[in-house]
Amino acid sequence: MIxxxxxxxxxxxxFRNVVQRWSWVLSTFGLPLFFVTLSGTMVSIQGSFLSxxxxxxxxxxxxxxxxxxxxxxxxxxxxxxxxxASRQTLDTLGLRDGLYLDLDSLLLRRYxxxxxxxxxxxxxxxxxxxxxxxDYLERGHVRALIRHGGPVLSVRASTxxxxxxxxxxxxxxxxxxxxxxxxxxxxxxxxxxIAVTQDAAIHASKNRMVEQLVRAALPFLLGVLxxxxxxxxxxxxxxxxxxxxxxxxxxxxxSCADPDELLTGKLLGLGAAGLLQFAVWSAMVVSxxxxxxxxxxxxxxxxxxxxxxxxxxxxxxxxxxxGSLMLATGSLGTSAPEAQKMxxxxxxxxxxxxxxxxxxxxxxNGAWGQLLSLIPFSAPLTMIVRLSVDPAGVAGWEIxxxxxxxxxxxxxxxxxxxxLFRVGLLLGGSxxxxxxxxxxxxxxx
Amino acid sequence: MVALAFEAVDKSFGTxxxxxxxxxxxxxxxxxxxxxxxxxxxxTLIRIGMDIIRPDAGRVxxxxxxxxxxxxxxxxxxxxxxxxxxxxxxxxxxxxxxELKGLRRADARARGLDWLARVGLPDVAKQRIDALSKGMxxxxxxAVTLMTEPRLAILDEPFSGLDPVNIELVKGLxxxxxxxxxxxxxxxxxxxxxxxxxxxxxxxxxxxxxxxGALEEVRQRYSVPELVIVADAALPEIEGARLxxxxxxxxxxxxxxxxxPADAVARLVEAGVRVRRVEPHRASMEEIFLRVVREAA
Numbered sequence: 116m117i118x119x120x121x122x123x124x125x126x127x128x129x130f131r132n133v134v135q136r137w138s139w140v141l142s143t144f145g146l147p148l149f150f151v152t153l154s155g156t157m158v159s160i161q162g163s164f165l166s167x168x169x170x171x172x173x174x175x176x177x178x179x180x181x182x183x184x185x186x187x188x189x190x191x192x193x194x195x196x197x198x199x200a201s202r203q204t205l206d207t208l209g210l211r212d213g214l215y216l217d218l219d220s221l222l223l224r225r226y227x228x229x230x231x232x233x234x235x236x237x238x239x240x241x242x243x244x245x246x247x248x249x250d251y252l253e254r255g256h257v258r259a260l261i262r263h264g265g266p267v268l269s270v271r272a273s274t275x276x277x278x279x280x281x282x283x284x285x286x287x288x289x290x291x292x293x294x295x296x297x298x299x300x301x302x303x304x305x306x307x308x309i310a311v312t313q314d315a316a317i318h319a320s321k322n323r324m325v326e327q328l329v330r331a332a333l334p335f336l337l338g339v340l341x342x343x344x345x346x347x348x349x350x351x352x353x354x355x356x357x358x359x360x361x362x363x364x365x366x367x368x369x370s371c372a373d374p375d376e377l378l379t380g381k382l383l384g385l386g387a388a389g390l391l392q393f394a395v396w397s398a399m400v401v402s403x404x405x406x407x408x409x410x411x412x413x414x415x416x417x418x419x420x421x422x423x424x425x426x427x428x429x430x431x432x433x434x435x436x437x438g439s440l441m442l443a444t445g446s447l448g449t450s451a452p453e454a455q456k457m458x459x460x461x462x463x464x465x466x467x468x469x470x471x472x473x474x475x476x477x478x479x480n481g482a483w484g485q486l487l488s489l490i491p492f493s494a495p496l497t498m499i500v501r502l503s504v505d506p507a508g509v510a511g512w513e514i515x516x517x518x519x520x521x522x523x524x525x526x527x528x529x530x531x532x533x534x535l536f537r538v539g540l541l542l543g544g545s546x547x548x549x550x551x552x553x554x555x556x557x558x559x560x
Numbered sequence: 561m562v563a564l565a566f567e568a569v570d571k572s573f574g575t576x577x578x579x580x581x582x583x584x585x586x587x588x589x590x591x592x593x594x595x596x597x598x599x600x601x602x603x604t605l606i607r608i609g610m611d612i613i614r615p616d617a618g619r620v621x622x623x624x625x626x627x628x629x630x631x632x633x634x635x636x637x638x639x640x641x642x643x644x645x646x647x648x649x650x651x652x653x654x655x656x657x658x659e660l661k662g663l664r665r666a667d668a669r670a671r672g673l674d675w676l677a678r679v680g681l682p683d684v685a686k687q688r689i690d691a692l693s694k695g696m697x698x699x700x701x702x703a704v705t706l707m708t709e710p711r712l713a714i715l716d717e718p719f720s721g722l723d724p725v726n727i728e729l730v731k732g733l734x735x736x737x738x739x740x741x742x743x744x745x746x747x748x749x750x751x752x753x754x755x756x757x758x759x760x761x762x763x764x765x766x767x768x769x770x771x772x773g774a775l776e777e778v779r780q781r782y783s784v785p786e787l788v789i790v791a792d793a794a795l796p797e798i799e800g801a802r803l804x805x806x807x808x809x810x811x812x813x814x815x816x817x818x819x820x821p822a823d824a825v826a827r828l829v830e831a832g833v834r835v836r837r838v839e840p841h842r843a844s845m846e847e848i849f850l851r852v853v854r855e856a857a
Binding site: 363370371 | 635642646661704
C-alpha cells in the first residue's frame with residue numbers, strides 16, 4: 116500500500132530540485148525564445164537574400180539552331196533599347212554589343228554558336244545557356260550549358276526554365292492557333308481551393324497557403340514539443356537515479372520509503388516539472404502561431420483545441436509509461452553514460468510517430484494512424500497529431516481505447532519498474548547478470 | 561523486550577552465501593555492538609533488518625511483530641556508505657528526510673534545526689551540503705538519522721572520519737539514547753568504543769553468528785587466568801603459578817590447575833613479597849575479536 120504522504124514528500128522534493136535548476140529554467144523559457152530569435156534571424160537573412168536574387172536582373176544565353184526565335188521576329192533588342200537597370204547589370208557583368216530578349220527581370224542573350232555561349236558560361240558572364248538543336252521539333256531536347264563546379268542550388272536557374280518553356284510554347288503555337296488557346300496551353304488551370312466543413316458550410320480562406328502551412332506545422336510542433344518534454348522529463352528521471360547512486364543516498368532513501376513510493380514520487384514530481392514545461396512551450400507555440408498567422412494574412416486560424424485539451428492527459432500517461440521503464444532500466448546502470456545507453460531504446464520507440472509524420476499528416480485517421488494510437492509507446496504523440504489535423508475523424512471510442520491501453524501498460528510498467536528499481540538501486544558497483552536481477556526481483560514484494 | 565529479532569536468516573548473492581542461519585535478538589533499551597571483519601555479512605544483516613533487501617529464508621521481527629513498512633519509521637539508519645544530496649540546503653535536506661520518516665513538514669523543519677544545534681552545527685542550516693566539510697556532513701547525516709528520536713537506531717561505523725572531539729559528541733548522543741530507553745545497534749571496528757558504549761555484543765564471521773552475549777559476560781568468558789601484580793621485589797616461584805613476564809615492578813602471573821587469585825596472592829605474601837596491587841586479567845574486545853576470527857578460521 117503506497118503511503119500518500121511519502122509520495123508527496125518525494126514528489127515535492129524532486130519537483131523543487133528540478134525547477135530550481137538553471138538548465139530547466141533555461142530550457143523552459145529561454146530555449147523557445149532562443150529558437151524563435153535564431154530561426155527568425157535565419158529566415159529573414161535567407162528571405163532577404165532570395166528576394167534580392169529573384170528581383171535582380173539575371174542574364175542567360177540562348178543558341179537557336181532550330182529557328183524558333185529568328186532575328187526577323189523582332190524579339191531581340193540591342194543593349195541601348197533595354198531599361199537602365201538592365202544596362203547596369205550588363206555593365207557589371209562586362210557584357211557588350213549583344214542582342215537580348217527582355218523577359219521582365221530575365222535577359223536572354225542571343226549567341227550564334229554553342230562554343231561562344233559555352234565561353235560566356237565559363238567566364239561567368241551568364242548563369243547558363245540553353246541550346247535549341249536543329250532536331251528540336253522532332254525530339255524536344257534542349258541542351259543546358261552550366262558552369263562546372265557552379266552552385267548546387269541556384270534560385271535564378273530554377274526560375275528561368277519555366278519562363279523559357281512558356282516562351283517556346285508561345286513560339287510554337289504563335290500564328291497557328293488563337294491567342295486565348297495559347298494562354299490556356301501556357302496555363303491550363305489555376306485552382307481556387309474552398310474548404311467545405313462538416314455541415315456543408317463553405318470556408319473561404321484568404322490565404323490558403325498560410326493556412327495549410329499553419330495546419331501542418333501546428334500538429335507537428337505540438338507533437339515535437341510533447342515528445343521533447345516527455346523525453347526530457349524521462350531524462351531527468353534517469354538523472355535523478357544516477358544522482359541518488361552517485362550521492363550514495365539510496366540506502367537512506369530505502370530505509371525511509373518503499374521503492375514503490377520513491378518511484379511514484381519521483382515520477383509525479385518530475386512529471387509535474389515536465390508538464391509545466393510542456394504547458395509553457397505549447398502556450399508559446401500556439402500564441403506565436405496565432406500571431407504569425409494574423410500578421411501574415413489577417414485571417415483567423417482554427418486552434419486545435421481538442422489536441423490541446425487531450426495533450427496533458429496523453430503527456431501524463433505517456434510520461435508515466437515511458438518514465439517507469441526508463442527509471443527501471445536506468446537504475447540498473449552503474450554510471451550516467453551506462454544508464455543513458457540502457458534507456459535509449461525506449462526513447463527511440465516513442466519517436467516512431469515522428470518517423471511516419473508524413474503519413475500521419477496526409478492520412479491521420481488511416482490504418483497507420485489507428486495502429487500507432489494503440490501502441491503504448493507511440494500512442495501519445497500519434498493521438499496529439501491526429502487530434503490536431505483532423506479531430507472530427509477521431510472517434511470517441513478510439514481515444515478511450517488508446518487511453519485504456521496506455522493506462523494498463525502504465526500500471527504494468529510501474530509494477531515492473533518498482534521491482535527493477537529496488538534491485539537496481541541496491542545492486543550497485545558491478546552490473547548484475549540478468550539471472551541475478553530476476554532472482555532478486557522475485558524476492559521483492 | 562526484544563527490539564529486533566533475526567530468526568534463521570539466510571541470504572545469498574549469486575554463489576556467495578552472505579548469511580547462514582543467523583539468529584540474533586537485539587534487546588530493547590540497550591546498546592548492542594554488531595562486530596565482524598569486513599565482508600562478514602554485517603551490512604547484509606542490517607539491510608535485511610531495515611527491509612531494504614529480503615532474506616532467502618528465515619524471518620525478521622521488529623518489536624515483537626513481523627516486519628512492516630509502517631514500523632520502519634521508528635528505525636533510524638546511518639549506513640556505512642555515507643551520502644547526502646550535495647546541492648541541497650542543509651535544512652531542506654533535514655526537512656525532506658523528516659517528512660519521509662513520517663513527520664509533518666513544519667515539525668520536521670523545527671526538529672531539523674534543533675538537531676543541527678545538538679550536533680554542534682547551529683549556523684549551517686541555509687548552507688548547501690557541498691559547502692560543508694566531511695566531518696560536518698557526517699554530523700548532518702547523524703542528525704538526519706536521529707532527528708525523529710527513533711525507538712531503534714542502527715549506526716554503521718558512526719565514528720569513522722570524526723576527530724576525537726566529535727567522537728565524544730557522538731558517544732554522548734548514544735549514551736543519551738540509552739538513558740532515554742531507546743535501542744541502538746552500533747556496528748564498528750573501534751573496539752575501545754565498543755567497550756565503553758555497548759551493553760551487549762554480537763559478532764558475525766563468514767555469514768555465521770559466532771558470538772552473542774552481554775559485554776561483561778563475553779569478556780569474562782574470553783578472559784584467561786592471569787594476574788597482573790605490582791610488587792616491591794621480583795616475584796619468586798610459587799606452586800600452581802607460572803611467571804609469564806616481568807617489567808620493572810609489574811609482573812604477569814599465569815594461574816595453573818585452577819588456582820584461585822586469592823590463593824596465589826596468599827602464597828606470594830607467605831614467600832615474603834609485599835604486594836602493592838593485584839589486577840585480574842580481563843580480555844579486551846580487540847583480543848576477543850582477533851581470537852574469535854582466528855578460531856573461526
